Amino acid sequence: MNSVISMFLLLQEHGVTPETGAEAAKGGLLSPNGGLMFWTLLIFVFLFFILSRFAFKPITAAVEAREKALEDAIAGAKADREESARLLAEHRAQIEGARADAQKMIAEGRAVGEKLRAGMVEETRAQQQDMLERARREIESEKVKAIAELRREAVDLAIAGAGKVIEKNLDDASNRSIVEKFLSSIPAGAANR
Numbered sequence: 001m002n003s004v005i006s007m008f009l010l011l012q013e014h015g016v017t018p019e020t021g022a023e024a025a026k027g028g029l030l031s032p033n034g035g036l037m038f039w040t041l042l043i044f045v046f047l048f049f050i051l052s053r054f055a056f057k058p059i060t061a062a063v064e065a066r067e068k069a070l071e072d073a074i075a076g077a078k079a080d081r082e083e084s085a086r087l088l089a090e091h092r093a094q095i096e097g098a099r100a101d102a103q104k105m106i107a108e109g110r111a112v113g114e115k116l117r118a119g120m121v122e123e124t125r126a127q128q129q130d131m132l133e134r135a136r137r138e139i140e141s142e143k144v145k146a147i148a149e150l151r152r153e154a155v156d157l158a159i160a161g162a163g164k165v166i167e168k169n170l171d172d173a174s175n176r177s178i179v180e181k182f183l184s185s186i187p188a189g190a191a192n193r
Contacts, residue, residue: 151180151183154183155176155179155180155183158179159172159175159176159179
């Protein structure tokens with residue numbers, strides 16, 4: 001409030017009163033006033049000098065710093081974008097490599113599976129052949145046993161039949177050896193008929 005009063009007093013000392021302000025207003029805004037133009041020009045030059053001396057340099061430096069910061073941010077963003085593109089390409093290459101490895105592993109797995117299956121089939125065939133061979137040997141062995149059993153029964157029947165014919169019971173051991181000699185002299189093909 002004191003500053004307003006002091007300014008009012010200062011204006012009165014220089015001859016500016018409310019009445020003179022009213023007279024100046026009567027002249028209009030567009031009417032030239034030399035004193036006002038002089039003081040306006042003087043204040044403008046003084047203010048321009050002070051601003052150029054103290055304000056323009058920091059403002060220009062701040063604008064330049066801001067421009068540099070923006071350029072650095074743009075360059076950083078560009079570098080980050082290039083780095084992310086490189087990383088993306090690298091990751092895609094890794095994914096393709098992993099996909100190729102997976103396909104290779106699947107193919108190898110299939111090959112191993114086919115090999116195992118073929119081995120198992122071959123092993124099963126070998127076991128079947130082995131079982132057939134064993135069965136044939138057993139059948140042959142049983143056949144030989146059956147033929148021997150039939151011969152024994154044939155000997156017993158022949159001895160019994162001869163004993164009835166002769167009506168005399170011969171010694172079993174001697175009769176048996178005679179019949180066995182006779183049967184062994186008969187070819188095997190004739191005995192099977």
